Amino acid sequence: xxxxxxxxxxxxxxxxxxxxxxxxxxxxxxxxxxxxxxxxxxxxxxxxxxxxxxxxxxxxxxxxxxxxxxxxxxxxxxxxxxxxxxxxxxxxxxxxxxxxxxxxxxxxxxxxxxxxxxxxxxxxxxxxxxxx
Numbered sequence: 332x333x334x335x336x337x338x339x340x341x342x343x344x345x346x347x348x349x350x351x352x353x354x355x356x357x358x359x360x361x362x363x364x365x366x367x368x369x370x371x372x373x374x375x376x377x378x379x380x381x382x383x384x385x386x387x388x389x390x391x392x393x394x395x396x397x398x399x400x401x402x403x404x405x406x407x408x409x410x411x412x413x414x415x416x417x418x419x420x421x422x423x424x425x426x427x428x429x430x431x432x433x434x435x436x437x438x439x440x441x442x443x444x445x446x447x448x449x450x451x452x453x454x455x456x457x458x459x460x461x462x463x
Contacts, residue, residue: 390425392418394450396434400442414446418453429457 394414395403402409404417422428430450434443443460450458 390428392421392428392430392450392455394418394430394432394446396432396438396442396446398435398437400438402442402446411442411445411449414449415453418450418455422454426454427456429459430455431459431461433461 393405397403402411402414404414405421407417409417418430422430432443432446432450434446447458447460
């Protein structure tokens with residue numbers, strides 16, 4: 332008996348329709364979730380190195396952050412926890428006195444933000460950042 336050999340065409344195609352469906356669903360998911368993501372932060376405009384007009388003010392609360400991370404309030408080294416009390420003490424004489432924070436370029440930015448927060452908690456309305 333002779334067998335009939337039929338040439339069967341083998342299907343070598345891959346059905347990509349389910350793959351495309353999954354990719355489009357994932358794309359929609361990422362677009363929708365990305366629109367709900369909110370990042371919070373503060374905008375800091377760093378001053379330029381150009382010399383500005385120097386105005387002499389008698390009552391200025393000056394806070395300096397050194398490269399090593401030491402905090403000096405009016406040339407006295409204090410701990411980060413004591414900044415608020417020192418600023419309150421200095422502002423008691425003149426509540427409208429501006430607070431100027433000068434940080435070394437290599438000092439931690441987080442420490443600068445904590446010092447500014449402490450000064451604002453002490454009641455300072457005008458907190459500025461200065462360059463060396």
